[in-house]
Amino acid sequence: MSDSPASQGNGFEPFPWPPVEPTFSAWKAATFGIGAALAGALLLARDLAEGERVHALLTGLLFSCFSLIGFGLIPQRRPRGAFRYINATVMTRAERPTADSWVHLAPTRPARLPLLIAGAEATLALSALVVYIVLVLLGLAPLLNEDTGEGGYLLALVPVALLAVASGWVTALMIGRRIRGGSFGTRPSGVALGETSVTVRVPGRDIEIPWTQIKSVTARRTAVGTDLPGSVLLPRRHRGENLDLIRLALLPGGEVTSREQWLAADGYSVPRDAVYTALRWYHSHPEARWELGRVEGERRIEGWRRRALAAARPTEA
Structure with a gap:
């Protein structure tokens, strides 16, 4: 094989279609991330002022996940x-x-850090929610909403548990991909x-x-x-x-x-x-x-x- 510059790239065949454009532009993704952070901060302050610490914790986790997802969706350079x-x-x-x-x-490419953190937070929040629902059903924790009743918590247990497992699995894959993204001593x-x-x-x-x-x-x-x-x-x-x-x-x-x-x-x-x-x-x-x-x-x-x-x-x- 010739090493001359003229021979390099012979046989080049690009993918038939141009790269798929991202669903969110950079400014839309950043706006979503900033908006979620501001909304979460306002709701968190309100819950803390009312003494609703559990609501405040869930609100903080939820909106921080949304904010991180927004920043994680900012398009990367080719x-x-x-x-x-x-x-x-x-x-x-x-x-x-x-x-x-x-x-x-x-x-x-290693998984983007904001998405990885969002996945970890979502897994943690959903897992905590599963534990709380189980404690409610066992009578070891109070109901946050009396109108819902134990039947509502029982119906929510399975989908929330499935979401926790799915979130944990995706997060584990992202962590594995990031660890294996070229760090010394890893596969x-x-x-x-x-x-x-x-x-x-x-x-x-x-x-x-x-x-x-x-x-x-x-x-x-x-x-x-x-x-x-x-x-x-x-x-x-x-x-x-x-x-x-x-x-x-x-x-x-x-x-x-x-x-x-x-x-x-x-x-x-x-x-x-x-x-x-x-x-x-x-x-x-x-x-x-x-x-x-x-x-x-x-x-x-x-x-x-x-x-x-x-x-x-x-x-x-």
Whole structure:
């Protein structure tokens, strides 16, 4: 492979659609966060003045969560980072040999701190509410609202408990993703390309997919909440409602028993066009996979990253 600048970025294939625009603009998200903080402060002061300490605690937790979510939804800058050229073993717990020794990792972006704190607060508040409801039903705590009665608390117990579990699970994934977002001594998360396999190592998913099992690599755009296997993947009028994905169609007979693997097109610290190009190009060029895990592959992938950044500049202006 030639190392000349003219050869870098050959085979570049951007994702078919431009990045989905965020639902909230920066000023809308910031306005929501500031408004929630001010409203929470006013209600908190009122509850404290009336001696309603429990209400004040719940009000503070609720509106601080809303405020943090608002600030956490402020759009981030488009990713510009590079693939990490690392030993595949550092991505595992060293319980068994990896398919490839050295890989090129597209790291996931760490979860944003305001959203992580909001998730932790929500989990804490919901868990405390579950404990309080149980104590009320056991007669060990007074009713905050006599009009509700024990029947209302009993009906609220299951949905509140489910929300607490869901919030805790999402928060745990965000914490794991942030811890594994490149800190020294932790297992990095992301999608890695090696000579023999594509590795997906993120909180909640840990698999190696042989290149020979991948039938095709295609782009998909679907609506949030749509069942992926049967979705009609066309751009919708409101782009903020779309979700961009990379679909790996799989052949039967490998360790991965499902017939497809969905990867997020976004959420990496590297440009998504570079991730998509690397998966597509190396899938269709098996004779060139020898360079993955070597400096030749690093140079080629870096060329695609630079092409992706150059293509994105006019739209960011």
